[in-house]
Amino acid sequence: IFLSLQQDVIAGFLYAILILVVFHPVVDLIDNFNLTYKYAPLIIISLHLALGIFSFTLDTWSTSRGDTAQILGCAFEMTAVEKIEEQLASLRIAKRSVLSEEPAYLLDIDISKPAQSESSRFVAVSCSNKSIRVYNRETLNFLREYSGCPGILNGVRFSHTCDSIVFSACTDGTVKCWDIRLATQKAVQIFSGYPSNIFISFDISCNDIIICAGTEKVEKDTFLVFWDARGITNCASATKEPLGVYSESHNDDITKICFHPIEPNLVVSGSTDGLVNVFDINKDNEDDALISTCNSDSSVSFIGWSGKDCKQVYCMTHDEGFCWWDIAQLDTEEPITLLHVLDVRDAVSVENGSLHYLVGGLYHEKADKLFLIGGTSTGNVHLISCSTDGLSCVGSLCGGHSATVRSFCWNLTEESLLTGGEDAQLLLWKPGAVESSLAKKASMKIASSVQNRVRVHNSSLKSRKK
Structure with a gap:
């Protein structure tokens, strides 16, 4: 037998x-x-x-x-x-945007959500010069710029149901919304916070009903502020008041907010207090809404959802740590921590190079696989595969950027990647592509008075341990 x-x-x-x-x-x-x-x-x-x-x-x-x-x-x-x-690993540069007259760090990128079977039409970029720039997604031709805001714009998101509507949070205590179809620079909708609010993070739910923004700590207060986002496309320039706030779950700056990609009532927030909180906003009050609190033991720089049905949450920290939790195990006796890496730079071996910092993460639905995006101060981008056994580098994208990469956006439909950095370049990467635009500049590292909240990666942090 x-x-x-x-x-x-x-x-x-x-x-x-x-x-x-x-x-x-x-x-x-x-x-x-x-x-x-x-x-x-x-x-x-x-x-x-x-x-x-x-x-x-x-x-x-x-x-x-x-x-x-x-x-x-x-x-x-x-x-x-x-x-x-x-x-x-086969991603190559397909397009490169033309440098603007006023170069700036590219801090956040989002692509418009395609209507039905159409492909995405627009790319929006949040810049360090307090502006939002909009490009054609396929050609990376510059279309328009929104600037002149009294505060600094933090983050950029397209509406899920209308690919011409774009949002950004502002340190003047508002979340602003523009319609790309209109020639005006004026916001078509302004979501106002409370007098002391300084917004440094935000997101919009997958059904475009709720906007949530996170504040800096003012005195002893930090807030998650919520608004009803409906009715934007049909109304003239107007101001909306908040639906309410969560004020007890964080005690320091709320650096990141991310709604669940499928369930609009779930949202996760990360803070410099090290906590990553998952909320069900359908509940009546903040105590009941708080589903889970995970501790990263460091200041949170990036958060996201992963796994089948997105039942997992992960985060990165400002000192290049990585945490990964399975929220589905909350009601079981199994541990919810899938992986905790104190310093990814020490844990990942990069062939013929090194890893200086993390930019963010992406969950690849087809492969049911979580990947991290990291890079070097000279502009190389590293793709890192995650498993419960550890991290491993699966490929490097070289020859694109000439300075630190600060933002990216993954297009699952077309298997393409957009990256932006301190060299003021916006690059489109596609598998096996051949670049047909201008050659890479020798060095486009620019000087910029970026605010303290925009982190500058420092290799000296590598020696710091928790």
């Missing part, structure tokens, strides 16, 4: 290798078929159903057959993940 089990397992393993050899050359064709052919979902479901009925047809089910099935499943999953990692 033992020999028979061994033979079955070995046969399953060899069968998996055979499948890899046969299917690896046509993975791209299969992937394109799955994404573009309208009957693909029906065919895929029917194929899986047929395999489920006719595979392993025995009088009795054996554990060895189960092992074989598991090996085959793991082999297919490994192939998919490896293919995604290969695509990320």
Whole structure:
């Protein structure tokens, strides 16, 4: 019996290798078929159903057959993940924006959400010179700029339901909204906070109903402020008052806010107090709304959602740490911490180079994989794969930027990446692309009076440990 089990397992393993050899050359064709052919979902479901009925047809089910099935499943999953990692590593510069007359650091990037089957049309960039710049997404041609605000603009987000509506939070205590279709510089909607509010972070829910902004600490107070975002496109320039605030969950600057990509009632916030809080804003009060509090043990610089159905939360810290939690385990006895790295620069080995800082993270839905974006002071970008076993570098994007990269935006539909940095360049990266625009400038590092809240990465922090 033992020999028979061994033979079955070995046969399953060899069968998996055979499948890899046969299917690896046509993975791209299969992937394109799955994404573009309208009957693909029906065919895929029917194929899986047929395999489920006719595979392993025995009088009795054996554990060895189960092992074989598991090996085959793991082999297919490994192939998919490896293919995604290969695509990320093959990213090359497709387009490069033309430098503006007033160069500035590019601090945040967002792309417009496509209407139905159309592709994204616009890119919006938050700049260190207190402006929002809008570009054509495909050509990176400059379209318009919103400036002249009394405060500093922090972050930029497009509406999920209207690709011409763009938002940004301002240190003057407002969240502003512009309509790209209009020639005016004037905001079509202003969401006003309370007199002492200085907004340094914000986000809008996936159904465009709620806006949430986070404040700097003033005296002893920090707030999450909420507004009803509905009715923007049909109203003239007007001011909306807040729906209410959360004031008890953080005790320092709220640096990041991120709504859940699927469930509009869930939002996560991060702060320099080290706490990452998950809220259900459908609840009646702040105490009931607070679902989870995770401690990163350091000042939070970036937060996001990951995992299937986005049940996981991750964050990065200003001293380049990384934390990853599984919120789905809150009601179980299992630990919620998936990974905690005190300093990613020490944990990741980069071939022929080094890692100086982290920029952010992206969850790749197709591969069910979380990736981190990091870089060097000379402008190289590193792509880092995350697993519960640790972090590993899967590729580097070189020859694009000439200074620190501060922002990025991943386009899942087109498998492309946008990056912006201290060299004032906006770059579009695509798999296997060949750059057709102007050559890279030798050095475009610019001087800029960036506010203290915009972090400058310092390699001397590497020696600092928690």
